[in-house]
Structure formats: structure tokens, C-alpha cells
Amino acid sequence: MSDATVNGAAPPAPRKDKVETPFQRFVSEFAESKIAVGGLIVFTAIALVAIFAPWIAPQDPYDLAQLDIMDGRQEPGTTGGAGFTFWLGTDDQGRDMMSGIMYGLRISLMVGAGSALIACVVGASLGLLAAYAGKKTDTVIMRLVDLQLSFPSILVALMILAFLGKGIMNVVIALVIVEWAYYARTVRGTALVERRREYIEAAQCLALPTYRILFRHLLPNCLPPLIVVATMQVARAIALEATLSFLGLGVPITEPSLGLLIANGYEYMLSGKYWISFYPGIALLITIVSINLVGDQLRDVLNPRLKK
Template sequence: MDGRLEPGSVGGSGITYWLGTDDQGRDMLSGIMYGLRISLIVGAGSAIIACLVGASLGMLAAYAGGRTDSLIMRLVDLQLSFPAILAALMILAFLGKGILNVVIALVVVEWAYYARTVRGSALVERRREYIEAAQCLALPTRRIIFRHLLPNCLPPLIVVGTMQVARAIALEATLSFLGLGVPITEPSLGLLIANGYEYMLSGKYWISFYPGIALLVTIVSINLVGDQLRDVLNPRLKK
């Protein structure tokens, strides 16, 4: 026995494979831990970059108004009109596989959500007295936006950012499952699920099942954190 496709066993050197091995005899638990790291790096990294881009454009649109607001929001509407997975597939079909290319694709399809969220909050805050006071003091526009307007728009931005991390992880897993995500040398949870898909009907369920469970638990956990943050940061829910 070479240790391949074992559902859970003790290897010849006494090493226990708690979640079994894959078709090449590799420990599934180690693969899941490594794949989870890649998924979290890609999801969190793309969400942070998309948040910076989207929040900046959203605050600029709300503060400047007029044609600038119309132009940015039409770009947002155009971006949101495309299905996220379809847009990401087209981008990766052009750029090719790679962790950096996946991050770029996810940033392109995610920034519009942050821009719309921040613009809605910034439109309300822009009419506050402290913004008028800062304008009367002739403070630079950049300082007014990032030192006065942005901190008051953070609560909804944090909630949306948490949700988008989970969404980015799910999108990355989908792209990797379809073969256009991360390369085989940097496997994520989606790629691990794809590797075991052909063995599902032969009874070797654990190759795809355990990475799928890890992906499900990760997404649900992040969404629960986002729900809790929404309850904590929403003053209307406080009694």
C-alpha cells in the first residue's frame, strides 16, 4: 500500500493522516491548512485593496458632486450590471492564472460595492456642520475627505468589508474550481475541491468533501462576524 487515497490512516512511519490522503498520497489536513492560507490571503488582500479604491472614489463622488459624481456612479452602475463571476472569468482569461491576477480580478469586480456604500454615507455626512466648519477654515480638500469625512463613514464600510471578504473567498474558490484561479503550485481550497471532484463517484469523497467543509466554515464564520459588527456598529439597533 502506497498511502494514496486513504480515508484516514496511520502511515508507515507512524504519522497519522486524520483526514486521509489524496491521489498522490499527500496529507489532506496539511493541504487544507495550506489552501486555507492562500484563500484568506487572496480574499482579504483583494478586499482591502478594493476597499481603498472604492472608498476613495465613493467619497470623492459624494464630496465633489456634479459631473464627477455622475461619472463615478455611472461607472459603478456599469460595473454592477455585470455578474461578478463572469467579469472575473473574462479578466483571468486575458491575464492568465496567478495569485496576483486573481487579486486584480477580484478588485475590479468588488470596488463598486464599496464606492456605492461609502457614497451613501458620505452624502449624509457632507451636510453636517463639522464639514462646513472645515470648509470655512479653508482646509485642503484631501484633508477634509480623509481626516473628517472618512472616519464618520467607517461603520458601514467595516460591515461591507467583512462581507466582501467572504464573498471574495467564495469567488476565488469558484475561479480555482473552474481552472482559472490560482496555479497548481499554490493550491487554494477551490483547487483542492476540484482535484477530488473526479473521485466523488468512486467513493473517495474525502478529497473534495473536507476542503468543501473548510470553505463553508470559513465563509459562514466571516459572515457571522459581519452580522455581529453590523449589530454593534448600527446605533439604531441599540436600545
């Protein structure tokens, strides 16, 4: 007989283990990779810099009244005529490189995230429709996907922009056209498995509308792979936009993105003016790598088959 029973005290209540919510479990599993957490921190810092660029940038690189051609190609650390220091130097137009990178990140992230979101909506909808409708609808949509994926993305984007011309919206349209197929194929593969589940059969027996079955019941169970693909496609879209701008078919010269900033300094590399292309290139590299690190860990966390 225990001491607690002899003294008349009630025995201690059994200890209950704390039950983690799905979100808490996701956070704990994601935090297991310190590299991914570091990538998330870096990308968050980059996003904040891009969002608050108009308030923290020393100069508005889009305002021609603030540019002085006499400050062109100044070395990093030089003090310009406006009185502030060009910590990363200037380009050939006298544009402060630090300010140009901050504003360039705004365009790169806006184009990358915007095109990925639109492509995700279009591709996911077509993927769900192909998996649920089957037969001819599935055949037509998947043949379009195969046709889209058979051509290099950069080639298709170049052809579209050669027809539409420069402009941020035209770049977004081109990226949506080259990206939607990845979402459609991913969602279709997952939806083909989910549509055979009992909850889909139950929804069909209740005669629910097709759109409700697709977007209320089927789509939520396709989200894990869709989130992973969307994360990777944001990085891919940023890289494609930078490539298009570098080639002169992206954003207009009055609103330079990172790719256009790199292109502006390319011809000065051999003359020793490395900073004009180097620092925007480093910013672009860090942005893409940080997104890919986050996406790689999301893939491991959201796909149980990849867990060791």
C-alpha cells in the same frame, strides 16, 4: 437626622455609575449575540491555523519531495510511508488533506483579505470623491459603479482571468475589479449625508486641503458601514476565489487553495473517495459562515437604526 450625622461621621459620597468607553460599549453589544461570538472564536482559530501552518502541519503539501504517489487516495486514519497518520486521508497526489487544508486556508484568507483591503481603499476613495465633488465627477463614478454591478461578479472575474491567466496576484486583481463598486456605493451614500454637517462646513471655511477634509474628517464618519461591507466582502472574496480555482482559473496547481483541493477530488466522489473534496469543502463552509456571522452582528451593532 441620620445616625451618621449624630455620630459626627461624614455622609457617604454619592455613588457614581461607571461610564463605558465607546470600545467597551461596542464589545458589550457585540457579545450580546452568542452566535456571533462563537463565529469570531471559530474564525480566529482558523486564522491562527492558517498563519502557523508551516509549523503545525504534518506535511508541506507544496514540497514535491515530501509527496509520495504511492500514498495517493489513502482513507482517513491511514498511516503513510512517511510514518505519520493521514487523519483526513490523502488526495490523488499523496498530499495529506489536513496539511493541504491548513495551507489552503492561508491562500484563501490571504486572497480574500488582500483583495478586500485593496478594493476598500480604491472604492472608498472614489466614493468619497463622488460625494464631495458632486456634479460631473459624481455622475461619472456612479455610472461606472452601475455598469460594474450590472454584470455578475463571477462572469467578470472569469473574463479577467481568461485574459491575465492563473496566479495569486491575477486573482487578487480580478477580485478587486469586481468588488470596488460595493465600497464606492456604500461610502458615497454615507458621505452625502455627512458632507452637509457643520464640521465639514467649518473645515471648508478654514480652507483646509481637499484630501484632508476627505480622509481626516469625512472618512472616519463613514467607517461603520464600511467595516460591515468589508467584513462581508472578505467572505464573498473567499467564495469567489474558491469558485475560480474550482473552475481551473484561480491559483496554480502547485499552490492549491481550498477551491482547487475540492476540484482535485470531484472526479473521485462517485468512486467513494469522498474525503478529497468533502473536508476542504467543510473547511471552506465553516470559514465563510463564521465571517458572515461576525459581519451580521457588526451590522446590527454599528447601525443604530437596526437595533430593536
